[in-house]
Amino acid sequence: MSLLSVEGLWKNYRGHSVLRGIDLKVEPHEVVCLIGASGSGKSTLLRCVNLLETVDDGTILLDGEEITDARADPDEVRKRMGIVFQAFNLFPHMTVLDNITLSPRKVHRVGRREAERQARELLDRFGLADKAGAYPDQLSGGQQQRAAIIRALATRPRLMLLDEVTSALDPALVKEVLEIIRELKAGGMTMILTTHEMGFCREIADTVCFLDGGVLLERGTPEQIFTDPRQARTREFVQTVLDAGRM
Missing domain, CATH: 3.40.50.300 (P-loop containing nucleotide triphosphate hydrolases)
Structure with a gap:
C-alpha cells in the first residue's frame, strides 16, 4: 500500500x-x-x-x-507529517531547544525530559548540539533551516x-x-x-x-x-x- x-x-x-x-x-x-x-x-x-x-x-x-x-x-x-517552508518560522523568543520540543510536548504529550533528550540527540546528529540554548537570531540562515528541519523531525513523522x-x-x-x-x-x-x-x-x-x-x-x-x-x-x-x- x-x-x-x-x-x-x-x-x-x-x-x-x-x-x-x-x-x-x-x-x-x-x-x-x-x-x-x-x-x-x-x-x-x-x-x-x-x-x-x-x-x-x-x-x-x-x-x-x-x-x-x-x-x-x-x-x-x-x-x-512534518513540513518545512522556505521561511524558517522559528519562534524568535524561544531557544532552539524550546522550538524543537514545543510540538512533542504540547501536541504529542511527550514529557519535557524525554522531549529534550530526543531533541538533543537530533541536534547532535545534525551538527547543532552547541546551539541548543541559542535563539534563532543568533544562528546563520543555514543553521536556522537545519533547526527547522530538526523541529519537524522531532515529531517522528x-x-x-x-x-x-x-x-x-x-x-x-x-x-x-x-x-x-x-x-x-x-x-x-x-x-x-x-x-x-x-x-x-x-x-x-x-x-x-x-x-x-x-x-x-x-x-x-x-x-x-x-x-x-x-x-x-x-x-x-x-x-x-x-x-x-x-x-
Whole structure:
C-alpha cells in the first residue's frame, strides 16, 4: 500500500484552477521531487497534502486513510507529517531547544525530559548540539533551516514535506541544508520536496514529477526526466535549466 495517494486533486483560487486533477502516489521510503516553473502548483500541492489548504475536488489518502474526508481531524493528520517552508518560522523568543520540543510536548504529550533528550540527540546528529540554548537570531540562515528541519523531525513523522528549503539561503549555506536531506534519505525517510536545485534533485530523487500550469504533466526517474523527457513542455523546462547553467 502506498504511504500517500493523491487522486484527482483540484484546487481553485478565485475561480482559477491552481491544481488540475493531480494524481500522485508516494511509496514508503521514496523521495519524490516536484519541479516546474514558479506558479506551477508545487507549493500548493504540498499545502493540500498537509491540509493547510482545503481541497475542492479529489481525495488524499495517508496510509490508506482518506484524510480529505470531512470527518478527518486536520490536527491529528498533521501529527503524522512534518513540513518545512522556505521561511524558517522559528519562534524568535524561544531557544532552539524550546522550538524543537514545543510540538512533542504540547501536541504529542511527550514529557519535557524525554522531549529534550530526543531533541538533543537530533541536534547532535545534525551538527547543532552547541546551539541548543541559542535563539534563532543568533544562528546563520543555514543553521536556522537545519533547526527547522530538526523541529519537524522531532515529531517522528511518517512523511516529510520540504518546500524550497534552500531558496532563502545564500549559496554558501545551501550545502549544509542539502546534506541533512541526504542523511534523511539514507535513513529511509519518505519525502516530497520542491526544489530549484536541479543537480541535487537528480541526485536525491527516486521519482521526479514535472508540474506545468497545475497539471502533473510527467513523472519518471531522474535519468528519464533529465535526459529523455517525453513531453515537449518538460523538455523545454529542462533545456532552460541547462542553458542557465544551473545543473
